[in-house]
Amino acid sequence: DGGITQSPKYLFRKEGQNVTLSCEQNLNHDAMYWYRQDPGQGLRLIYYSQIVNDFQKGDIAEGYSVSREKKESFPLTVTSAQKNPTAFYLCASSPLTAAGSGNTIYFGEGSWLTVV
Amino acid sequence: QQQVKQSPQSLIVQKGGISIINCAYENTAFDYFPWYQQFPGKGPALLIAIRPDVSEKKEGRFTISFNKSAKQFSLHIMDSQPGDSATYFCAASKSGNTGKLIFGQGTTLQVKP
Numbered sequence: 001d002g003g004i005t006q007s008p009k010y011l012f013r014k015e016g017q018n019v020t021l022s023c024e025q026n027l028n029h030d031a032m033y034w035y036r037q038d039p040g041q042g043l044r045l046i047y048y049s050q051i052v053n054d055f056q057k058g059d060i061a062e063g064y065s066v067s068r069e070k071k072e073s074f075p076l077t078v079t080s081a082q083k084n085p086t087a088f089y090l091c092a093s094s095p096l097t098a099a100g101s102g103n104t105i106y107f108g109e110g111s112w113l114t115v116v
Numbered sequence: 117q118q119q120v121k122q123s124p125q126s127l128i129v130q131k132g133g134i135s136i137i138n139c140a141y142e143n144t145a146f147d148y149f150p151w152y153q154q155f156p157g158k159g160p161a162l163l164i165a166i167r168p169d170v171s172e173k174k175e176g177r178f179t180i181s182f183n184k185s186a187k188q189f190s191l192h193i194m195d196s197q198p199g200d201s202a203t204y205f206c207a208a209s210k211s212g213n214t215g216k217l218i219f220g221q222g223t224t225l226q227v228k229p
Binding site for chain 2: 045
């Protein structure tokens with residue numbers, strides 16, 4: 001089935017550790033995104049990528065890093081510099097659209113990260 | 117300029133009633149306004165979307181009303197059902213290749229049987 005696969009679903013991180021969240025899509029979408037979700041704050045964009053080997057910071061990129069070595073993969077690393085990493089992380093993808101067209105973003109099932 | 121403000125934060129409606137969620141935006145360059153539905157522990161899924169060249173769009177029990185001059189748009193759920201209980205997010209973006217969505221804070225809807 002076509003879709004976006006995130007793993008792991010649940011992850012625990014100790015203080016000072018880096019952790020990496022996996023995101024794979026088989027929708028042949030060019031663009032991929034990482035959002036963070038906290039209660040009462042909606043979804044906030046961390047990083048996005050429109051093409052392989054290129055990515056841009058979103059609104060809350062500090063303490064995070066990404067790579068885009070393959071079109072279908074966009075892993076997110078939560079570094080020890082992220083002071084409050086406990087959250088629900090959502091990976092998404094979309095086709096690139098022409099100007100004047102709406103852009104539907106498709107989300108994965110999310111990953112829960114908890115600092116212990 | 118980039119904010120999308122959503123209200124109410126939570127909403128309780130009786131089965132068969134109308135659920136109304138409102139959003140306001142600031143950036144007049146936004147020209148694509150989707151609504152997403154999210155069930156607990158799941159990723160959001162696109163519900164319905166509108167562009168500013170129309171004032172209303174209806175899909176089944178779900179309707180978006182759009183007021184360009186007031187920079188506001190709303191989601192109406194007619195004949196609300198317990199299965200509609202979820203969190204709803206409005207969003208806005210400038211269409212084109214950037215594709216970045218700015219999300220509202222979300223509304224948790226509970227439909228009581």
